Amino acid sequence: MSLKLNSRERPKSTGCITEDADSSVKLVMVGDSGVGKSCLLDKFLDDSSTNNFISTIGVDIRSRETVINNKKVKIQVWDTGGQQRYRPVLASCYRGALGVIIVFDVTNRISFKNIKQWMVEVEEFASNSNIPRMLVGNKADLSDRREVEFEVAAEFARQNNIAYIETSVMRKSNIKEAFLELVKTSTR
Numbered sequence: 285m286s287l288k289l290n291s292r293e294r295p296k297s298t299g300c301i302t303e304d305a306d307s308s309v310k311l312v313m314v315g316d317s318g319v320g321k322s323c324l325l326d327k328f329l330d331d332s333s334t335n336n337f338i339s340t341i342g343v344d345i346r347s348r349e350t351v352i353n354n355k356k357v358k359i360q361v362w363d364t365g366g367q368q369r370y371r372p373v374l375a376s377c378y379r380g381a382l383g384v385i386i387v388f389d390v391t392n393r394i395s396f397k398n399i400k401q402w403m404v405e406v407e408e409f410a411s412n413s414n415i416p417r418m419l420v421g422n423k424a425d426l427s428d429r430r431e432v433e434f435e436v437a438a439e440f441a442r443q444n445n446i447a448y449i450e451t452s453v454m455r456k457s458n459i460k461e462a463f464l465e466l467v468k469t470s471t472r
């Protein structure tokens with residue numbers, strides 16, 4: 285299977301200095317299909333969102349600039365499709381990545397259970413097996429449908445030495461924090 289890019293913007297560089305930014309950081313988003321990766325990225329990039337579920341085909345590459353410690357940083361995010369059929373192309377997405385966002389849906393126990401498998405893949409394919417990772421429990425607004433308690437996910441993250449944050453696209457909560465905390469760790 286070949287790598288299909290349906291990006292709005294093709295990558296100009298990965299993990300290296302660009303002309304207009306002081307530095308560039310490549311992040312990869314992974315997690316089961318439907319957990320909300322693309323919606324999180326939409327909100328992070330331009331504060332827009334749609335309720336439509338348009339499953340990502342292959343990988344979508346998008347970027348934005350931000351200022352961290354008085355330096356302009358270009359954040360390039362590879363938003364991967366979570367469907368099983370895209371797994372064979374994922375290995376190549378980790379090349380040059382400085383951080384990985386692993387997303388599950390707090391209302392979907394299976395998406396949390398599958399995090400272990402996503403972590404195995406990250407360790408296998410990322411150039412640095414200690415690559416900074418952020419575990420994101422999304423759809424925190426759906427409290428009456430919650431199947432994964434905060435403490436259970438936080439404990440899992442502690443045991444695996446990674447950060448954990450809960451987000452909600454609907455409530456616009458913790459989205460900037462999830463991305464920017466990882467960027468700060470990745471560029472330290």
Ligand SMILES: Nc1nc2c(ncn2[C@@H]2O[C@H](COP(=O)(O)OP(=O)(O)OP(=O)(O)O)[C@@H](O)[C@H]2O)c(=O)[nH]1
Binds near residue numbers: 452
């Ligand atoms: N209630 C609620 N729904 C959400 C939230 N985030 C995403 N959704 C919904 O979840 C569905 C799937 O979102 P996507 O962002 O397309 O999921 P994805 O992880 O990118 O899926 P793939 O591209 O197939 O891997 C959409 O219908 C969204 O409206 C959230 O925080 N709260």
Ligand SMILES: [Mg+2]
Binds near residue numbers: 339363364365366
């Ligand atoms: Mg998607």
